[in-house]
Amino acid sequence: MLHFSRWKTILIWLTVLAGILYAAPNLIPASTLASLPNWLPKQQLTLGLDLQGGSHILLQIDRQDLANERLESARDEVRTSLRDAQIGYTGLAGTANSIQVRIRDQGQIEAAKTALERLTQPISTGLFMSGSVTEMEMAEPEPGLLRFTLTEAGVDYRIAAALTQSIEVVGRRVNELGTTEPIIQRQGTERIMVQVPGLQDPQRLKDILGQTAKLTFQMVDQSIPVEEAISGRPPAGSTVLYSTDEPRVPHLIENRIIVSGENLVDAQATFDQRTNEPVVSFRFDSRGATRFGQATQANVGRLFAIILDNEVISAPQIREPILGGTGQISGSFTVESANDLAVLLRAGALPADLTIVEERTVGPSLGSDSIEAGQFASIIAGVLVVGFMLFAYGRLGLIANIALLANVALIIAVLSVLGATLTLPGIAGIVLTMGMAVDSNVIIFERVREENRQGRSIVQSMDSGFKQALATVVDANVTTLIAAVILFFLGSGPIKGFAVTLAIGIVTTVFTAFTLTRWLVAFWLRRQRPKTMPSGVMRLVPDDTRVPFMAFRKYAFTLSLLLSIASAVLFFTVGMNYGIDFRGGSSIEVQAKGPQADIGDIRERLTGLELGEVQVQEFGSTRDVLIRIGTQGGGDIAEQSAVEKVRSALETDYEFRRIEVVGPTVSSELAFNGTMGVLASLLAMLVYIWIRFEWQFGLGAIISTFHDVILMIGFYVVAGIEFNLTSIAAILTIVGYSINDTVVVYDRVRENLRRYKRMPIAELLDLSMNQTLARTVLTGVTTLFALAALSIWGGEVIQSFTVAMIFGILAGTYSSIFVAGPLLILFKLRPGALSPEEAAAVKEPPARQAL
Secondary structure: OOOOOHHHHHHHHHHHHHHHHHHHHHHOOHHHHHOOOOOOOOOOOEEOHHHHOEEEEEEEEOHHHHHHHHHHHHHHHHHHHHHHOOOOEEEEEEEOOEEEEEEOOHHHHHHHHHHHHHHHOOEEOOOOOOOEEOOEEEEEEEOOEEEEEEOHHHHHHHHHHHHHHHHHHHHHHHHHOOOOOOEEEEEOOOEEEEEEEOOOOHHHHHHHHHOOOOEEEEEEOOOOOHHHHHHOOOOOOEEEEEEOOOOOOEEEEEEEEEEEHHHEEEEEEEEOOOOOOEEEEEEEOHHHHHHHHHHHHHOOOOEEEEEEOOEEEEOOEOOOOOOOOEEEEOOOOOHHHHHHHHHHHHHOOOOOOEEEEEEEEEOHHHHHHHHHHHHHHHHHHHHHHHHHHHHHHOHHHHHHHHHHHHHHHHHHHHHHHHOOEEOHHHHHHHHHHHHHHHHHHHHHHHHHHHHHHOOOOHHHHHHHHHHHHHHHHHHHHHHHHHHHHHHHHHOOOHHHHHHHHHHHHHHHHHHHHHHHHHHHHHHHHHHHOOOOOOOOOOOOOOOOOOOOHHHHHHHHHHHHHHHHHHHHHHHHHOOOOEOHHHHOEEEEEEEEOOOOOOHHHHHHHHHOOOOOOEEEEEOOOOOEEEEEEOOOOOOHHHHHHHHHHHHHHHOOOEEEEEEEEEOHHHHHHHHHHHHHHHHHHHHHHHHHHHHHOOHHHHHHHHHHHHHHHHHHHHHHHHHOOOEOHHHHHHHHHHHHHHHHHHHHHHHHHHHHHHHOOOOOHHHHHHHHHHHOHHHHHHHHHHHHHHHHHHHHHOOHHHHHHHHHHHHHHHHHHHHHHHOHHHHHHHOOHHHHHOOHHHHHHOOOOOOOOOO
């Protein structure tokens, strides 16, 4: 297993070289990269919003609004079609998702059905859906009463069409802001995700995306005073609309649209030559210019209104015909608001209203702080892990460190090539991989030492150690990979980045352990021809330990049971400190522009805003403050309104560094997906271990891992740490780590079951756990070193994540020994561990008392 052909050697080092080449651009400034030859890789990692600042906004189309809009247009079609066919009708009205009309003359019912049959004809869905769809179905509940009901398929078609058009419009609007590399993607069937990294003014993005921007030009109805229309009833065909001024001014507007924004071909922010005030100059297409010219020519002296989203921007008087197809929109504009309106008009109107259901905004200053903290913590973690491996293994530790550095380079290279986004949890994934990557080498090296102690030569020990460790390493890493895959599919945002990083790290770890590390060991053996096994400064765990673990199983079971019950009681009584990801609401991090934040003054300012539950606390330094606002009763729009109130109250004295808003719809989905993620990962691991081992091993591994999850929940309750999306990542990672640890022990148990067929199960478990004890301790210590560095130097944002991980590592290590092992005794493993043939040939002695 230590022999490598020439082509294998070349492939291994070409892979490592490619990893270094593709990872290197991340260490080189962008200005220097531009001067390098074009054949060299230049793609850098994309930094997430939490590292470079920017906004993540999730927009949702209102399904009912689109349905109502379609019903309104259908009602107009019914009215027009029956009038054109000269068919008398009455009672044209809408109810829920249907409209109905009564035909007066029974003899015209069939003619009416023929006139209205186009409402029920199938529509080719084109690019939006496959095939065709029937939008409306007709029924006749009683003679002469025709009812048209909007179908679910019809609404789905409208949603799909509106979503596709909205993505195009949103893309044009965001690109008009001059941002770099925005991400605009469909999410699900009714949502659009918008991510704009490096954005300096997130509020402007929200304003741009939040407007439908339906522009119309309509005549002002001057037949009666507007006050009379407000107090009485507006004339037929007219509606009272209000201006955008403060105070708002009412206008009586004719419903007939002269020309709409669809006829605009250009809009630019300019200045009025007479008043030097900012205005928006526009230009119509030929059709719009003709209609506008005709309307102004026929209505000289009258007022016409420029209306945006049912609000009157201005209502000037037509002094002369406007025949050139150009004009100006004047109002109380600033330079920025005029620019924004021009952007909206150029991009076009949205086909439907979009509601912001989730917002995560990070200011650029906080992003730069996060980068510095993450880089420093990663360097410290790397130094600790590398130093510890040298301390524990000496020359073999040096080989492991070379493989570790290659592993990190490969991770970064793959992330760069894939165009993946690196977030703070992603950095945590890399640092955690650094801690866990040595696990494969530790398993191999401990197996090599064990083989050497049995009298084999160094070459034989190395060869046998790699062979014996292969199945263990693969099983241990596959179980962690299962957690990463499920986390990717059920997670969202930064959690997906963490899952991608962890999954890539697992694959590269297995590659480096069984190719690069093995090649380096073979090279060292050929060059140095050592006579003795290299050793480190000292052994943390002595050779041939005989700790009677199973003697303590009753006490361990009692302790685990008490802690699990206590955790469950605390969970149902005290409850967890849920973050906004799971309960909805807003979380706002601000930093005082002065030397210190005044918590009392902030509370006083926010109390008068009537926002319900508001928490204000110091966060990090004395200048940083964290504000939590409970879910607002008015739904997703009310959540955004609450943030605007807070911004208006504090922005003069505080810089808004981070804003997270999660509406009630999204929060319930996140809670469900998080719970399903944990349960699905446990189930998938159970199936895998059951297939690879026996059912007792599968149940034992899942029960011990479930024990760790319960203890982590108890830890979150007792510590008061906020439970959010990153907490789900922490739990799933601990699930993977705990299973990893348990599988290593179980793999040795399975091996010993075949080797010592007459040994009582308790003794066999003690033997197996002592044989893997050095690996358990060394892997745990290296992982804890990496996590400790993240916790101390990684910054406030990731501290709670790493603290929970540290507790989980300790709990997982404990359960692998004192829960997973004794469960095999409880499940009476021994009889089922042998094949029927072996069971018939071997007569078991009476079980002796465990050590």
